[in-house]
Amino acid sequence: MKEKKLKLVAHKKKQYKRFTRSKAANFMFVTILLVFGLFMVLPLIYSIVTSFKPLDELLAFPPKFFVTRPTLHNYTVLPSLLDNLQVPFSRYAFNSLFISVAITVGHVLIAGMAAFTLSNCKHKFISTVFWAVQVALLFNGYTLGIPQYLIFSKLGMIDTYWVYILPALQSTTGVFLMKQYMDVSVPRALMEAALLDGAGYYRIFWTLVMPLVKPAWLTLSLFAFRDAWAMQPGGTIFAESLKTLPVAMNQIAASGIARSGSVMAATVLLMIPPILVYLVSQSNVMETMSSAGMKD
Amino acid sequence: MKRGLKDFTRKKQMYGRMFILPWEIGFILFFLQPLVQSLVFVFSKVNVDFENGVFLTEWNGIENIRYFLYEDTQYVDYLVESLTSFVLNIPLIVSLSLIVGVLLNQKFKGRVMFRSIFFLPVIIATGVVMTYLTGDATAESMRGGTGAGNGIDISGILMSMNLTSNITSKVIGFVNQIFDLFWDCGVQIVLFISGLQSIPEQLYEVCRVEGANKWEEFWYVTFPMLSGTTLLVIVFTAIEIFTDSNNSVMTYGFNAMRQNMWWQGPTILWIYFALVGVILGLAVLIIQKKIFAKWAQ
Numbered sequence: 001m002k003e004k005k006l007k008l009v010a011h012k013k014k015q016y017k018r019f020t021r022s023k024a025a026n027f028m029f030v031t032i033l034l035v036f037g038l039f040m041v042l043p044l045i046y047s048i049v050t051s052f053k054p055l056d057e058l059l060a061f062p063p064k065f066f067v068t069r070p071t072l073h074n075y076t077v078l079p080s081l082l083d084n085l086q087v088p089f090s091r092y093a094f095n096s097l098f099i100s101v102a103i104t105v106g107h108v109l110i111a112g113m114a115a116f117t118l119s120n121c122k123h124k125f126i127s128t129v130f131w132a133v134q135v136a137l138l139f140n141g142y143t144l145g146i147p148q149y150l151i152f153s154k155l156g157m158i159d160t161y162w163v164y165i166l167p168a169l170q171s172t173t174g175v176f177l178m179k180q181y182m183d184v185s186v187p188r189a190l191m192e193a194a195l196l197d198g199a200g201y202y203r204i205f206w207t208l209v210m211p212l213v214k215p216a217w218l219t220l221s222l223f224a225f226r227d228a229w230a231m232q233p234g235g236t237i238f239a240e241s242l243k244t245l246p247v248a249m250n251q252i253a254a255s256g257i258a259r260s261g262s263v264m265a266a267t268v269l270l271m272i273p274p275i276l277v278y279l280v281s282q283s284n285v286m287e288t289m290s291s292a293g294m295k296d
Numbered sequence: 297m298k299r300g301l302k303d304f305t306r307k308k309q310m311y312g313r314m315f316i317l318p319w320e321i322g323f324i325l326f327f328l329q330p331l332v333q334s335l336v337f338v339f340s341k342v343n344v345d346f347e348n349g350v351f352l353t354e355w356n357g358i359e360n361i362r363y364f365l366y367e368d369t370q371y372v373d374y375l376v377e378s379l380t381s382f383v384l385n386i387p388l389i390v391s392l393s394l395i396v397g398v399l400l401n402q403k404f405k406g407r408v409m410f411r412s413i414f415f416l417p418v419i420i421a422t423g424v425v426m427t428y429l430t431g432d433a434t435a436e437s438m439r440g441g442t443g444a445g446n447g448i449d450i451s452g453i454l455m456s457m458n459l460t461s462n463i464t465s466k467v468i469g470f471v472n473q474i475f476d477l478f479w480d481c482g483v484q485i486v487l488f489i490s491g492l493q494s495i496p497e498q499l500y501e502v503c504r505v506e507g508a509n510k511w512e513e514f515w516y517v518t519f520p521m522l523s524g525t526t527l528l529v530i531v532f533t534a535i536e537i538f539t540d541s542n543n544s545v546m547t548y549g550f551n552a553m554r555q556n557m558w559w560q561g562p563t564i565l566w567i568y569f570a571l572v573g574v575i576l577g578l579a580v581l582i583i584q585k586k587i588f589a590k591w592a593q
Contacts, residue, residue, distance in 0.1 A: 029399065029402065029404075030404075032395075032399060033396075033399050033400075033410060036396055036399075036414075036478070037410060037413050037414065039478045040413050040414055040416060040417060040478055040479070041413055041416065043479075044416065044420070109318075110318045110319045110322065111319065113315040113316065113318060113319065114315065114316045114318075114319035114320070116315050117312045117313075117315045117316040118316070120312070121309075121312045123309075123312075126312075126316075129316070129320075132323075132328075136323075136327060137535060138535055138538065138539070138569070138572075138573065139327075139331070139539070139569070144326070144327065144330035144331060144334060146330075146333075146334065146337070146553060146558060146561065146562070147329065147330035147331075147333035147334050147337075148326060148330045150333070150351070151325060151326065151329065151330065166322065166325075166326060167322075167326045167327075169318075169319075169322050170319055170322030170323045170326055170327060172323070172327075175319060201308075201311040201315070205315070222419070226418075226419055271420045274419050274420060275416075275419060275420065277419075278415075278419045282412065285415065285486060
């Protein structure tokens with residue numbers, strides 16, 4: 001199927017001729033894109049540049065956009081800053097990484113399984129559930145803060161990793177995206193054939209459906225990882241040894257304006273993991289998003 | 297035969313249930329139940345029994361809602377502010393991402409790179425990173441006089457481009473807004489691009505044969521064909537703005553919750569939710585019935 005698609009694209013490319021766009025229009029086109037693109041990356045570039053600025057340039061007034069004497073000082077000073085934290089830095093890093101990976105894997109699995117049912121059952125109850133999923137997209141977690149705390153305390157989960165992981169696992173965005181993508185990309189005939197050949201539902205799920213919806217779960221991992229990576233403990237975590245990287249960063253930032261360079265350096269470092277995940281899943285994002293718009 | 301079929305359906309149902317169960321438990325436990333509970337808080341007097349750690353709720357009718365709408369000094373202002381930005385920002389974001397989407401759908405060198413750039417904010421613009429990137433840097437630099445606060449400092453960028461402070465201050469407000477707008481566009485642009493790619497090429501061919509120019513092509517083919525996508529983008533943007541924890545109502549509600557004001561927090565957020573739900577529903581209905589139906593003719 002993919003080959004067919006590729007051929008189609010190649011065919012289109014050959015067919016396409018830019019006979020309507022004049023030179024002036026071309027120029028306009030590139031300029032607009034560049035200006036818009038600049039808006040997108042300017043803050044990013046600025047933060048990277050700033051992280052290499054020495055202290056006197058950081059505090060210069062009026063501030064300079066580009067660094068004149070770049071230094072690695074902001075980065076090299078990070079370890080000693082981190083020594084002053086209440087818990088070893090590696091602990092924060094481990095917490096963040098562990099939570100993010102656990103959430104990403106768990107969420108993809110759970111959402112995938114739920115979507116499998118939602119996409120294949122035509123029961124009345126199931127359509128009600130899907131309706132609930134769509135409504136649930138509207139809610140921000142804040143609304144649920146206090147009652148969630150109650151549940152955690154009843155389950156004895158306060159001050160454990162569960163507090164981070166459990167609420168994130170059932171995120172409805174994932175179920176919605178997966179279901180929409182499954183509807184489009186898993187042919188019913190294929191599943192029926194597998195059933196006839198004696199494959200069980202588990203086998204179908206693992207060897208047929210999941211590989212077919214790979215773009216969807218890669219996209220999902222990206223979003224799940226992104227959200228989990230930025231997660232900060234609310235009122236449910238009290239032990240410092242269970243807190244995440246953002247908390248460590250807030251501590252660095254609390255040491256005042258003289259440390260703003262290091263804060264920038266830490267920000268830049270914190271941005272790297274999500275970007276890495278993005279690079280892995282990048283080509284699949286577009287494909288998944290296109291199925292989100294299809295009506296069920 | 298009949299029995300066998302029954303068994304088969306039952307087996308199928310069992311598997312269906314099994315697959316959805318883990319998610320369902322989580323959904324009920326950490327979403328539905330808390331949601332209902334917070335709705336109960338809205339309509340009741342809440343007291344805490346600290347010894348047993350239980351909430352005692354007592355039916356209070358719409359007293360809580362009345363309090364916030366008529367007696368609270370700030371809430372209505374926040375509500376109006378949030379809803380205005382809601383109404384103002386949606387058309388801006390949607391049209392901006394439509395323009396960028398159309399541009400990025402053209403064939404040119406470096407297209408993949410540009411697409412990645414426009415999607416970048418979606419990936420990095422969350423949580424702490426975002427706080428330090430945009431933060432209150434501008435406000436801080438105004439107060440403190442130093443241009444280099446924590447994070448991105450737009451006035452800093454402008455001044456370093458040799459603009460006078462007079463122009464800078466005028467531009468800042470506008471530019472701040474623009475940065476926010478652009479950084480909110482990532483997913484919408486992707487949605488528009490995928491919508492654009494599903495428009496059949498033949499329609500454009502017909503346009504060329506009939507001698508339509510690019511402008512007409514856009515208004516008579518691209519835009520009507522994108523109506524479904526546009527609606528999706530509008531709803532998505534609305535949800536994004538609504539659930540954004542930085543808008544004033546959200547902050548107000550969140551602060552209330554942090555100070556353990558048991559019924560205030562949920563009430564603040566539920567009134568907001570109900571209003572936004574009504575507005576969104578009406579908007580979708582009107583758009584579907586009036587505007588797009590016209591195009592379809």
